[in-house]
Each structure stands twice: as C-alpha cells, then as structure tokens.
Amino acid sequence: MSTPTMPEEVKRRSRGRPSPEQAAALRESFLSAALKSFLQQGYAATSIEAIARDAGVAKITIYRQFENKEALFREVVHRAVTNARDNMQATLVRSDADARQVLLDLVERMYLGATETQTLALLRLVIAEAVRFPELAKSLYAENSFVLAPVVDYLTEAQRTGKLHVPDPELAAVQLSTLAFGGVRFFISKPLAGPEERRAWAEGIVGLVLRGWTPAPATGEKAEGGPD
Structure with missing residues (x-):
C-alpha cells in the first residue's frame, strides 16, 4: 500500500x-x-x-484523538454516514414543497447515500464482522438516528401541518429508509443502473407509503377519486 x-x-x-x-x-x-x-x-x-x-x-x-481501533472505526463510519445525512438535509430545506416531490427526492437521496461505493463497502464490512465484533454493529445502529434526523424533522412538521398522517415520525422514518435502501438487495447485487431506474424505484416506494400517510378527508368531505 x-x-x-x-x-x-x-x-x-x-x-x-x-x-x-x-x-x-x-x-x-x-x-x-x-x-x-x-x-x-x-x-x-x-x-x-x-x-x-x-x-x-x-x-x-x-x-491522542482515539483511544483504540474501535473508536477510530466509529469515526470512519460516522464520516461516511454524515455525507448521507447532509444530502437528506438538502432535500428538506424547501418546507413549502409538495410532499410527494419531497418524498421522491428523499428516497432517491437515501438510496444513493446507502449505495455509494465506500458507504456500501463499510456497511458490508460491519455486517461481516458483526459476530466477532458486536460493538461495531451497535455503533453503526446508533448512527441511524443521526442519519435519519432530517427525515424525522420533516415528517414531524408534515404531521403538524396536516400534509401527511404520520403519528410516529421516528418509526415512519425508519420504515421509509428501509424501503429506500432496499434491504439486503444491494448488498448482494449491483445497484440500480441509472437515474431512470432510481426514479422508478422511488416512485414505487412513495406511491406505497402515500397510501398510508395521506390524511383522511375531513368528515363530510368526499375522498379524492372516491365514489359520488
């Protein structure tokens, strides 16, 4: 080397x-x-x-800065996931944006953050070493709250303003990120080929979650697209 x-x-x-x-x-x-x-x-x-x-x-x-190798590794992981968090934060600065467009952008950014070459390699490494070094897996799991904080903030505000129905924004953020990352799919196969495939992936996820997160119409109002 x-x-x-x-x-x-x-x-x-x-x-x-x-x-x-x-x-x-x-x-x-x-x-x-x-x-x-x-x-x-x-x-x-x-x-x-x-x-x-x-x-x-x-x-x-x-x-002088890290007492051992584990602490150093945690910082390496933290730096990698900080980039993903920053990308998601950039999605959420437009507070007046249409919820569907925000979610589409958000899902694509979460996917790109998780499948970025170095980040994906680090995630694979942590999983491979999880049995021998369980503290590594715990440290990565702890980073999850840090990474998803911008998503939780957005969903909390969307719930407050009535844009979305997400009574538990923290749980909803975890569920959305799990769908966006694709579970184990991209650990064992190649990432999506390009922007068109990523957008189709995001469209499917957002279409799914909006069925559950769209606020119910007020009493007496007809649901959009519902029967006359």
Missing part, C-alpha cells in the same frame, strides 16, 4: 504543537488511511500502527 502524500505545510511544521491547519491535515491524512485499510484489509487485520505508517504520522498522533 502506497504512502499518502502529506501536505507540504505538515511536512514543514516545526517541533511542538501543530497549528489548527496542520492538525486538520494530519487528521485527514490518517482518517483517509484508516478508511482505505479497513476496506482493503478488514477490521480485524487493520492496526493503528499500520494506519500511522501508511499515513506518514506518528502513532501518538492517532492515539
């Missing part, structure tokens, strides 16, 4: 405490090396010593 190129300002830093910029560059260097090692070698075969060597940093640089 080749050694990542260190930023010049890190190479030139004087002895003593690094500047904030140098510290950030060092952290990025060893976190990138950690991700690469975990994905290529697996969790068990990866060591902090090897990560430090590959990143060109001292072991103490990593140990």
Whole structure:
C-alpha cells in the first residue's frame, strides 16, 4: 500500500504543537488511511500502527484523538454516514414543497447515500464482522438516528401541518429508509443502473407509503377519486 502524500505545510511544521491547519491535515491524512485499510484489509487485520505508517504520522498522533481501533472505526463510519445525512438535509430545506416531490427526492437521496461505493463497502464490512465484533454493529445502529434526523424533522412538521398522517415520525422514518435502501438487495447485487431506474424505484416506494400517510378527508368531505 502506497504512502499518502502529506501536505507540504505538515511536512514543514516545526517541533511542538501543530497549528489548527496542520492538525486538520494530519487528521485527514490518517482518517483517509484508516478508511482505505479497513476496506482493503478488514477490521480485524487493520492496526493503528499500520494506519500511522501508511499515513506518514506518528502513532501518538492517532492515539491522542482515539483511544483504540474501535473508536477510530466509529469515526470512519460516522464520516461516511454524515455525507448521507447532509444530502437528506438538502432535500428538506424547501418546507413549502409538495410532499410527494419531497418524498421522491428523499428516497432517491437515501438510496444513493446507502449505495455509494465506500458507504456500501463499510456497511458490508460491519455486517461481516458483526459476530466477532458486536460493538461495531451497535455503533453503526446508533448512527441511524443521526442519519435519519432530517427525515424525522420533516415528517414531524408534515404531521403538524396536516400534509401527511404520520403519528410516529421516528418509526415512519425508519420504515421509509428501509424501503429506500432496499434491504439486503444491494448488498448482494449491483445497484440500480441509472437515474431512470432510481426514479422508478422511488416512485414505487412513495406511491406505497402515500397510501398510508395521506390524511383522511375531513368528515363530510368526499375522498379524492372516491365514489359520488
């Protein structure tokens, strides 16, 4: 495995405490090396010593921030899922948008976040190591609430304003994400081929959930499309 190129300002830093910029560059260097090692070698075969060597940093640089390999792995996973969360947050900034369009966009973004190459590889790794290292699986499960927070916020507001009928937004967010991710399908087969297939996937999911989440018409009103 080749050694990542260190930023010049890190190479030139004087002895003593690094500047904030140098510290950030060092952290990025060893976190990138950690991700690469975990994905290529697996969790068990990866060591902090090897990560430090590959990143060109001292072991103490990593140990000052992470007490052990598990803590380092949790940060690697957290960084990966943060991207998925940020993408979902971008969907929900339009509070006045049509609920169906928001859900379509949301499902597509959840799907893309879960099937992004590195994220999917990390999820596969956690599942593969879950029996030997159950704490890894627990840490990934804990990230679920963090990732879905924007979805929960949107569904909570949609329930409050009457756009959707979702009495339990947290449960509804988990159910929607499970449908969007496709369960085990994309762990064992190739992701969808392109935008058209992704949109068809999202259309099917949103059509399904809206049957249950569309508010019932008020008493005395005729349901849209219902009998005269």
